Amino acid sequence: MKNLFRVLLAVFVAAAATAPAGAQSFPDRPIRLIVPYPAGGPADTVARVTTQGLGAELGGNVIIENVAGAGGRMATKDVTRAAPDGYTLLLSGSNEYAITPALYKNLDFDPTKELVAVAAVATDSNAIVVNPSVPVHTLAELVRYVQDNPGKLTEGSTVGIAPHLLLEFFRARSGAQITFVPYKGAAPTLADLMGGHIQVAASAKSVLVPLVTSGKLRALAVSSAERWPELPDVPTLHESGIDGYPPDIWFGLLAPAGTPPPIIGKLNAAQNARLNSPEVQAGIARLGLVKRSLSAADFAKILDGEARLWKAVADEAGVHLE
Secondary structure (H helix, E strand, C coil), X not given: CHHHHHHHHHHHHHHHHHHHHHHHHCCXXXXXXXXXXXXXXXXXXXXXXXXXXXXXXXXXXXXXEECCCHHXXXXXXXXXXXXXXXXXXXXXXXXXXXXXXXXXXXXXXXXXXXXXXXXXXXXXXXXXXXXXXXXXXXXXXXXXHHHHXXXXXXXXXXXXXXXXXXXXXXXXXXXXXXXXXXXXXXXHHHHHHXXXXXXXXXXXXXXXXXXXXXXXXXEEEECCCCCCCCCCCCCECCCCCCCCCCCCEEEEXXXXXXXXXXXXXXXXHHHHHHHCCHHHHHHHHHHCCEXXXXXXXXXXXXXXXXXXXXXXXXXXXXXXXX
């Protein structure tokens, strides 16, 4: 019995010593931060600005990897299957955590159960934009133009994310029927929009403002609760007669379910410290984002609310994908 007691005591002591050591030594190799869209789009831009210096804050390296495909689902699934050790993170939020399960009924993974919140970083908002060759300046004018010129316009977005839902929500509320063209990311969408290959699109403020202020695109309405300060003449969706579309898109760091709380805590503290750094705050301001510094638990509550909110939007817009 004494020998058994000694063995159990040794196991307990070893476990107690090992658990904190794992968190204390983390990270001892590079951390992969997966961005589920191509370089140059909103998610990639947010990741590179808001996580600037995160590796140094942690005492290691953070490597951003763009893993595009299937509207973010491919990368999201890969992260849910990764080891829950803090070394694989996803730059995600509203799109992959909330919108994906609201739209796709036959997923072989569940982001709401297989991912956990680590740290919020920022919120963005969306806008409906057109190529300047389209002779409209408001959503009402766009509706009339579509009615007078059936089949003339095409629109584009990455399938299954917030900008796609914005276009579909606009269609459901206005009745404007515009041919939809799917894209793999915001960068190719906006390139084709500026080139005149499509005429209408929706995308995020973080990439749209310089394109609109330079005259390359024209914004018709923004999704935020208030007008964008950079584009004070562009009305909100509410001012344009369309209510019910969420004003904000949340971005943050997520990890595979089962990641140890001490590691999540360390990542959260480091990310929040970076959000308060002058260089990151300057980058956030430059993009017109809103900084979101939260505990992991508070970010989790936000994401759960997002899941309910976007399901209601998808149901009203009638968008359900295979």
